Amino acid sequence: MGYVDIPLPRLALALGFIVVAIVLSRRGKLRLERDLAWGAARAAAQLIAIGYLLRALFANERPGWVILALTLMLLVAAWTSARRIKSGRGSRALLLYALASIAAGAAVALVPVFAFIVPPKPWYEARYLVPIGGMMLSSSMNVVAQVLERLFASARAEAATIEQLLALGATPQQALAPYTRAALRAAMIPTINGLLTVGLVALPGMMTGQIVGGVAPEQAVRYQIVIMYQLVVTTAISGALAAMLSRRLLFTPAAQLIVPPEPEPLPGK
Amino acid sequence: MTPSSQGSPAAEGRLAAAGVVVIRDGRALVDHADLAVKAGEIVVVEGASGSGKTTMLRAMATLIARDAGSLTLGGIDAAEIPSTIFRRRVAYLPQLPPMLEGSVADNVATGPRLAGASITEETLAALVTRVGLPAEILARLARDLSGGERQRVALARALANEPGFLLMDEPTSALDPTSATRVLALVRALADQGLGVIVVTHVEEHAARLDGTRYECVAGRIRAKE
Numbered sequence: 001m002g003y004v005d006i007p008l009p010r011l012a013l014a015l016g017f018i019v020v021a022i023v024l025s026r027r028g029k030l031r032l033e034r035d036l037a038w039g040a041a042r043a044a045a046q047l048i049a050i051g052y053l054l055r056a057l058f059a060n061e062r063p064g065w066v067i068l069a070l071t072l073m074l075l076v077a078a079w080t081s082a083r084r085i086k087s088g089r090g091s092r093a094l095l096l097y098a099l100a101s102i103a104a105g106a107a108v109a110l111v112p113v114f115a116f117i118v119p120p121k122p123w124y125e126a127r128y129l130v131p132i133g134g135m136m137l138s139s140s141m142n143v144v145a146q147v148l149e150r151l152f153a154s155a156r157a158e159a160a161t162i163e164q165l166l167a168l169g170a171t172p173q174q175a176l177a178p179y180t181r182a183a184l185r186a187a188m189i190p191t192i193n194g195l196l197t198v199g200l201v202a203l204p205g206m207m208t209g210q211i212v213g214g215v216a217p218e219q220a221v222r223y224q225i226v227i228m229y230q231l232v233v234t235t236a237i238s239g240a241l242a243a244m245l246s247r248r249l250l251f252t253p254a255a256q257l258i259v260p261p262e263p264e265p266l267p268g269k
Numbered sequence: 270m271t272p273s274s275q276g277s278p279a280a281e282g283r284l285a286a287a288g289v290v291v292i293r294d295g296r297a298l299v300d301h302a303d304l305a306v307k308a309g310e311i312v313v314v315e316g317a318s319g320s321g322k323t324t325m326l327r328a329m330a331t332l333i334a335r336d337a338g339s340l341t342l343g344g345i346d347a348a349e350i351p352s353t354i355f356r357r358r359v360a361y362l363p364q365l366p367p368m369l370e371g372s373v374a375d376n377v378a379t380g381p382r383l384a385g386a387s388i389t390e391e392t393l394a395a396l397v398t399r400v401g402l403p404a405e406i407l408a409r410l411a412r413d414l415s416g417g418e419r420q421r422v423a424l425a426r427a428l429a430n431e432p433g434f435l436l437m438d439e440p441t442s443a444l445d446p447t448s449a450t451r452v453l454a455l456v457r458a459l460a461d462q463g464l465g466v467i468v469v470t471h472v473e474e475h476a477a478r479l480d481g482t483r484y485e486c487v488a489g490r491i492r493a494k495e
Contacts, residue, residue, distance in 0.1 A: 160363065160365075160367045161367045161369065163332055163363070164363065164366060164367050164369070165369075165379070165383070166332060166352075166356065167330060167332060167356055167360065167361040167362075167363075167427075168356070168357075168360075168379050168380040168383060168426065168427070168430065169353045169354070169356045169357040169380055169383050169384055169430060170353070170383045171353055171383075174383055178370075252334055254331065254334065254348070254352055255331075255352040255353070256331070256332055256333055256334055257332075
């Protein structure tokens with residue numbers, strides 16, 4: 001079973017959707033027109049570029065290239081998750097901790113799956129490693145960004161309470177515990193909601209993609225089940241690790257709170 | 270373990286800071302300051318706001334890092350004592366002590382709970398009674414309390430750790446005269462029970478009424494009050 005090709009002129013028709021949103025933004029004075037146009041252009045450019053890159057990668061499938069591609073994705077994910085946070089202890093440590101959290105979460109989800117559940121042949125087959133790896137990395141990136149953002153914001157807003165707990169003999173872990181719990185719960189909830197609504201509300205992109213591409217639906221859903229379980233473990237590990245490592249940025253070795261500076265403002269603000 | 274059996278402070282003896290320097294953003298907030306307190310003594314540090322007295326107190330509570338100077342507890346370098354243990358022995362009360370979520374009982378039990386110990390209803394009642402509050406207050410939500418009540422609940426919360434020393438930052442400045450008088454009398458009573466207390470204040474009248482050893486803090490330095 002084949003699939004319907006999209007020639008470029010017909011692809012351009014999809015721009016109409018962006019035009020609709022831009023018109024609505026202008027009429028509603030939302031001032032999102034530039035962001036929408038820029039976002040649409042970037043998304044197209046990035047995806048077209050990755051399409052050609054993936055084609056080149058599939059044509060020259062060697063372990064080094066595949067690992068390089070995954071490493072680059074990991075670096076971009078780490079940088080993106082850490083870039084808006086300002087740590088009093090320097091941005092290099094923050095970037096390193098974000099990288100470690102994302103890498104660990106993704107590795108725990110990817111290695112067993114590629115070893116036992118969906119073993120690609122050869123083991124470095126880019127068709128499997130890159131898209132599934134990308135899904136884990138991007139999910140992990142979002143969780144790490146959210147956990148860091150929330151914990152650093154709590155350390156700023158609740159500095160007096162955290163210090164009071166320290167003064168009463170709390171360890172940094174104890175003093176930060178309520179905020180850590182809240183951050184991890186908030187980071188896990190979208191993944192859990194995903195588990196609860198998948199198939200009822202959302203038909204995930206990978207699964208629909210596979211079905212459109214001609215894979216038997218009952219096989220496509222198996223992939224999707226594996227992916228969703230992988231997302232759960234990635235989120236849990238990356239989030240917990242990011243929370244643990246951020247304590248090193250928020251406290252001195254002598255258990256003194258380092259109140260972090262204000263974060264970078266969001267784009268467009 | 271009753272809160273009135275404060276036997277340990279005498280053994281701990283003395284809390285002493287010498288040559289303390291705290292630099293932030295290139296400015297010396299505390300500039301070679303010395304301050305010490307013995308068990309059973311009240312030390313009062315007066316000074317205008319911005320003189321560095323709060324920073325000095327926070328440095329003595331190990332809540333901020335010192336850029337120079339020594340801090341000893343019972344002759345032992347504070348760096349040699351795990352921070353959780355040091356801070357149970359040397360309690361710190363900020364000017365406006367934040368109330369934690371939950372009831373007054375939850376708040377007062379915080380220190381022992383953090384240390385993995387339990388605390389009985391009787392001990393909790395004895396602690397709030399000791400700071401001049403009725404035992405019924407234990408059931409109230411801590412964040413609903415008035416300023417004077419908060420100050421005393423924070424004191425009871427600190428005392429639950431059975432500290433040897435109390436560092437109090439402006440304990441009376443946010444209080445009405447009646448509440449302030451109560452807190453001052455309470456501080457005196459705690460010192461009489463053996464606690465070493467350092468009180469930082471900018472209210473000269475309160476400093477005089479505490480009847481302790483008086484110092485003043487000027488531009489990050491501490492000297493005996495004339």
